[in-house]
Amino acid sequence: MERGSLLNVSGLRVIFHTYRGTIKALNGVELWLNEEERLGIVGETGCGKSVTALSIMRLIEQPGEIIDGSIIFAGHDLLKFSEDDMDKIRGKQISMIFQEPVAALNPVFKVGFQIAETISHSRGISVKDAYAEVKESLEMVGLDWQRTIDLYAHELSGGMAQRVMIAMALAVKPKLLIADEPTSALDVTIQAQILELLDKLVTVGKNAVILITHDLGIASEFCDRVAVMYAGNVIEVASSAEIFDQPLHPYTKGLIESIPVIGKSRELVGIPGVVPDLVDPPTGCRFHPRCKHVFDKCYSDLPSLTEVKPNHHVACHLYQ
Ligand SMILES: Nc1ncnc2c1ncn2[C@@H]1O[C@H](COP(=O)(O)OP(=O)(O)OP(=O)(O)O)[C@@H](O)[C@H]1O
Numbered sequence: 001m002e003r004g005s006l007l008n009v010s011g012l013r014v015i016f017h018t019y020r021g022t023i024k025a026l027n028g029v030e031l032w033l034n035e036e037e038r039l040g041i042v043g044e045t046g047c048g049k050s051v052t053a054l055s056i057m058r059l060i061e062q063p064g065e066i067i068d069g070s071i072i073f074a075g076h077d078l079l080k081f082s083e084d085d086m087d088k089i090r091g092k093q094i095s096m097i098f099q100e101p102v103a104a105l106n107p108v109f110k111v112g113f114q115i116a117e118t119i120s121h122s123r124g125i126s127v128k129d130a131y132a133e134v135k136e137s138l139e140m141v142g143l144d145w146q147r148t149i150d151l152y153a154h155e156l157s158g159g160m161a162q163r164v165m166i167a168m169a170l171a172v173k174p175k176l177l178i179a180d181e182p183t184s185a186l187d188v189t190i191q192a193q194i195l196e197l198l199d200k201l202v203t204v205g206k207n208a209v210i211l212i213t214h215d216l217g218i219a220s221e222f223c224d225r226v227a228v229m230y231a232g233n234v235i236e237v238a239s240s241a242e243i244f245d246q247p248l249h250p251y252t253k254g255l256i257e258s259i260p261v262i263g264k265s266r267e268l269v270g271i272p273g274v275v276p277d278l279v280d281p282p283t284g285c286r287f288h289p290r291c292k293h294v295f296d297k298c299y300s301d302l303p304s305l306t307e308v309k310p311n312h313h314v315a316c317h318l319y320q
């Protein structure tokens with residue numbers, strides 16, 4: 001089923017072979033996106049946000065394996081693409097800002113060269129010609145280009161590295177930008193600056209964006225729609241306003257209740273129980289051991305992500 005005009009991820013399953021056993025990391029992820037749309041992906045650590053993003057980039061490597069599903073981007077299934085085909089998509093039509101900005105940069109090349117190389121690769125122009133655009137790219141993200149081009153990755157602060165990553169990701173003018181926790185390594189004031197910058201740039205560039213964050217507040221402020229993940233599944237998707245005002249899934253409700261409200265004396269509620277071990281995940285709905293509404297069906301059947309109100313999807317037996 002094609003639900004988005006740009007991207008449709010369907011039934012995506014990813015496992016990791018480890019000494020502890022097989023980690024069933026993604027359990028049939030459903031996700032879709034329209035052109036120029038901003039989608040937030042939120043959820044607790046380990047729920048599969050980065051693995052979903054890396055799958056879209058086809059960057060899942062050993063011991064990981066994509067075992068099922070489809071990722072239709074602009075009409076083509078990326079999972080059926082050869083490495084050569086994928087090379088024409090990755091860093092050109094889809095670019096990604098990684099969770100660890102300093103680690104994602106190459107340690108042996110200067111920043112200026114890395115940006116030039118990225119532009120050169122994406123447009124098929126020479127590195128020398130690409131250099132002409134480096135200055136503009138760095139200025140766009142608020143960096144002093146003269147001071148920055150000759151630095152190595154380890155000489156950048158976290159905030160600078162993140163800006164360089166954004167400059168590189170946007171210089172290629174991708175149709176889809178995936179930003180994986182672009183601010184989590186940064187302090188709060190720089191976080192706000194980076195989000196503002198990203199906002200400005202994607203508005204100008206008209207790219208679609210997937211913003212991955214563990215912060216529901218950031219996601220709903222920045223995005224049109226928010227997808228909530230739990231233990232390897234997207235369990236609810238709705239507009240940013242609706243996910244806050246009328247959450248349906250018991251997990252989403254718990255997440256929202258656990259956000260402390262400044263100025264109001266609202267206790268941090270949290271959700272009882274722990275995130276399941278994905279080597280031996282719960283049967284049926286993976287949330288059932290933590291759910292206060294659990295009933296028989298939840299133990300045996302995985303609920304599918306179903307549209308229960310216009311543009312509001314939920315995977316929960318309470319609504320099916
Ligand atoms: N290279 C790997 N080897 C083994 N297991 C992995 C690997 N990468 C991810 N996993 C497992 O896959 C699951 C999903 O991980 P993922 O990194 O997508 O979580 P996340 O939602 O991005 O979490 P975080 O908020 O901490 O970034 C986890 O159980 C994790 O342990």
Ligand SMILES: [Mg+2]
Pocket residue numbers: 049050051099180
């Ligand atoms: Mg992650």
